[in-house]
Amino acid sequence: MLYRENGQFKTSYAADQQVFPIDQDRIAILLLMAFAAVAVPLLAPEYLFRAVLIPFLILSLASLGLNILVGYCGQVSLGTGAFMAVGAYAAYNFQVRIEGMPVILSLLMGGVCATVVGVFFGIPSLRIKGLYLAVATLAAQFFVDWACLRLKWVTHESSSGSVSVAGLNVLGLPIESPVQKYLFCLAFLVLFAVLAKNLVRGHIGREWMAIRDMDVAAAVIGIRPVYAKLTAFAVSSFIVGVSGALWGFVHLGSWEPAAFNINRSFDLLFMVIIGGLGSIMGSFFGAAFIVVLPIVLDNVPGWFGLRIDTALAEHLKVMIFGSLIVFFLIKEPHGIARLWSTAKEKLRLWPFPH
Amino acid sequence: MGAFLETLLGGLMTGMLYSLVALGFVLIFKASGVFNFAQGAMVLFAALAMARFAEWFPALLGFDSKLLANLLAFAAAMGVMVAVAWLIERLVLGKLVNQEGITLLMATLGITYFLDGFGQTIFGSDIYKIDVGLPKDPIFLMESSFQGGILVNKEDLYAAVIAAALVAALSLFFQKTATGRALRAVADDHQAAQSIGIPLNRIWVIVWSVAGFVALVAGMIWGSKLGVQFSLSQVALKALPVVILGGLTSVPGAIIGGLIIGVGEKLSEVYIGPSMGGGIEIWFGYVLVLFVLLVRPQGLFGEKIIDRV
Numbered sequence: 001m002l003y004r005e006n007g008q009f010k011t012s013y014a015a016d017q018q019v020f021p022i023d024q025d026r027i028a029i030l031l032l033m034a035f036a037a038v039a040v041p042l043l044a045p046e047y048l049f050r051a052v053l054i055p056f057l058i059l060s061l062a063s064l065g066l067n068i069l070v071g072y073c074g075q076v077s078l079g080t081g082a083f084m085a086v087g088a089y090a091a092y093n094f095q096v097r098i099e100g101m102p103v104i105l106s107l108l109m110g111g112v113c114a115t116v117v118g119v120f121f122g123i124p125s126l127r128i129k130g131l132y133l134a135v136a137t138l139a140a141q142f143f144v145d146w147a148c149l150r151l152k153w154v155t156h157e158s159s160s161g162s163v164s165v166a167g168l169n170v171l172g173l174p175i176e177s178p179v180q181k182y183l184f185c186l187a188f189l190v191l192f193a194v195l196a197k198n199l200v201r202g203h204i205g206r207e208w209m210a211i212r213d214m215d216v217a218a219a220v221i222g223i224r225p226v227y228a229k230l231t232a233f234a235v236s237s238f239i240v241g242v243s244g245a246l247w248g249f250v251h252l253g254s255w256e257p258a259a260f261n262i263n264r265s266f267d268l269l270f271m272v273i274i275g276g277l278g279s280i281m282g283s284f285f286g287a288a289f290i291v292v293l294p295i296v297l298d299n300v301p302g303w304f305g306l307r308i309d310t311a312l313a314e315h316l317k318v319m320i321f322g323s324l325i326v327f328f329l330i331k332e333p334h335g336i337a338r339l340w341s342t343a344k345e346k347l348r349l350w351p352f353p354h
Numbered sequence: 355m356g357a358f359l360e361t362l363l364g365g366l367m368t369g370m371l372y373s374l375v376a377l378g379f380v381l382i383f384k385a386s387g388v389f390n391f392a393q394g395a396m397v398l399f400a401a402l403a404m405a406r407f408a409e410w411f412p413a414l415l416g417f418d419s420k421l422l423a424n425l426l427a428f429a430a431a432m433g434v435m436v437a438v439a440w441l442i443e444r445l446v447l448g449k450l451v452n453q454e455g456i457t458l459l460m461a462t463l464g465i466t467y468f469l470d471g472f473g474q475t476i477f478g479s480d481i482y483k484i485d486v487g488l489p490k491d492p493i494f495l496m497e498s499s500f501q502g503g504i505l506v507n508k509e510d511l512y513a514a515v516i517a518a519a520l521v522a523a524l525s526l527f528f529q530k531t532a533t534g535r536a537l538r539a540v541a542d543d544h545q546a547a548q549s550i551g552i553p554l555n556r557i558w559v560i561v562w563s564v565a566g567f568v569a570l571v572a573g574m575i576w577g578s579k580l581g582v583q584f585s586l587s588q589v590a591l592k593a594l595p596v597v598i599l600g601g602l603t604s605v606p607g608a609i610i611g612g613l614i615i616g617v618g619e620k621l622s623e624v625y626i627g628p629s630m631g632g633g634i635e636i637w638f639g640y641v642l643v644l645f646v647l648l649v650r651p652q653g654l655f656g657e658k659i660i661d662r663v
Contacts, residue, residue: 130455131459132602134459135595135640139641142637146634146636150631150632151631152631315470315471315479317471318470319468319472322465322468322469322471323468325460325463326445326465329450329457329464333457
């Protein structure tokens with residue numbers, strides 16, 4: 001009843017091609033933004049910020065980046081953790097080595113370095129595809145892990161690769177309390193989400209999708225595979241690199257290479273696939289699912305008053321996590337974004353069946 | 355020269371063990387087109403089952419023969435692996451027919467988590483021993499030609515022989531038996547195989563069982579070398595470049611890839627490693643694969659990938 005576009009006539013191309021063509025969608029997203037920016041900081045307890053909201057925002061950003069590569073351009077990557085690590089450590093180096101470097105600039109430079117590394121490890125994608133490529137990107141993962149541990153200048157001569165940053169401030173405003181961190185990450189996420197959305201509906205995004213759907217055919221109609229694939233790697237690694245820098249600077253504060261190990265890469269790929277390949281919205285759903293699920297599983301025994309020893313609880317958690325993922329893949333292989341769009345279609349007709 | 359040969363031989367032995375794990379990947383990919391990330395978890399699971407059964411059976415049934423205990427444990431672990439194979443086919447793969455490769459890959463990653471957690475829940479998460487009586491003492495070869503000879507671990511030697519025997523047996527199974535022929539038919543073309551009356555589901559259970567068997571043997575050998583513990587499942591990550599180097603569809607490729615990576619890793623660690631800060635064997639295999647793939651995108655022995663529009 002409420003969700004209907006009757007009477008909303010478009011009189012210009014610009015109006016027809018906007019991101020949210022339906023008025024209700026636009027209102028809903030504005031309400032959501034207002035809720036996230038005003039209501040949440042006022043209402044949420046500190047634990048929620050630390051454990052759920054900040055990780056959710058940063059990992060959404062990362063999975064947004066990965067979704068551009070895997071979902072839009074069809075190049076499977078298992079090296080996302082490595083690109084996050086590059087972003088984090090590069091940003092750290094800019095921050096520590098250059099006196100008075102603004103934090104935002106450091107974060108962005110982290111992204112730029114990740115772009116360079118990402119494009120380098122994306123070069124094999126010109127020759128190989130599919131599962132072969134997935135394994136080839138693992139090279140990035142293991143190489144970067146190793147470099148952060150063993151190459152001393154990467155970590156500014158600190159032992160065991162653990163580094164830390166403190167006293168962040170942007171334009172004189174400190175970023176220390178959870179609420180400030182949350183708002184800082186939120187700003188980044190919104191900015192990059194708008195950027196990504198506009199990229200994928202522009203001509204470069206259409207090139208990526210053509211390459212994804214069938215690269216030979218795309219090449220035949222005049223899309224340059226080299227350009228399309230490498231730009232996808234570049235944009236994706238930039239966003240992932242920035243999110244890695246945020247993860248280190250804002251969420252962790254002090255970190256070591258293990259924070260960006262192969263399990264991080266797997267988690268991000270789970271987010272993208274469970275959320276929905278080739279969907280900006282899906283990245284958020286996937287990140288929420290993967291961030292919240294372990295926390296829920298942690299707390300389930302407590303709700304029923306069961307006492308399980310920690311080792312057993314950990315194993316059970318891993319087990320349930322694995323089976324839920326399989327369950328989800330079987331029930332909805334196209335991800336939560338597909339459920340979302342089905343729900344929207346249904347809502348448009350409601351309460352009539354047809 | 356002696357040191358070089360020693361490193362070379364050590365690399366060959368390790369490579370043989372890598373290819374044992376890689377074999378599991380290739381078998382499943384050939385027959386069902388699934389890139390089975392859970393192979394490492396299966397190795398761990400099988401090794402855990404075997405180690406614990408070998409402890410439990412003598413205590414439970416009251417006999418004291420080590421050989422009998424090991425044999426029984428091996429058989430029981432094999433039974434468990436067949437059950438796992440059947441369940442995976444029933445509950446997961448059967449429901450994901452016709453999905454994209456990446457979705458299947460993620461599903462096997464889910465299975466990995468499940469098996470890791472499940473194995474440690476029922477079998478415990480300490481470090482266990484598998485003692486199948488492989489001799490541990492080192493032997494020296496060619497003492498006449500080099501000073502001090504070449505040190506070879508006898509255990510590695512036996513392991514390599516077992517691995518070689520397993521590969522030979524598997525190739526015979528694939529080439530000479532009716533089931534093997536059916537497996538190859540399914541690998542070539544699912545639909546065609548089905549239309550001439552080969553039951554796909556049963557074939558998949560068989561393939562996963564064979565992969566489980568390979569995992570069990572690999573777990574037994576690695577387990578008696580390193581002890582059965584969680585890190586055993588990481589062996590899969592070492593075997594991945596091997597599979598890709600040899601080609602996802604080639605059994606001999608898995609063996610030769612394993613040998614190349616085993617040797618390359620050890621030699622690079624000894625000769626290049628010190629100048630780069632050490633520990634480079636973690637990524638050496640992957641970077642090597644990256645360069646090989648640039649020249650041969652399908653791996654050394656894989657089937658040529660032909661694109662049609």
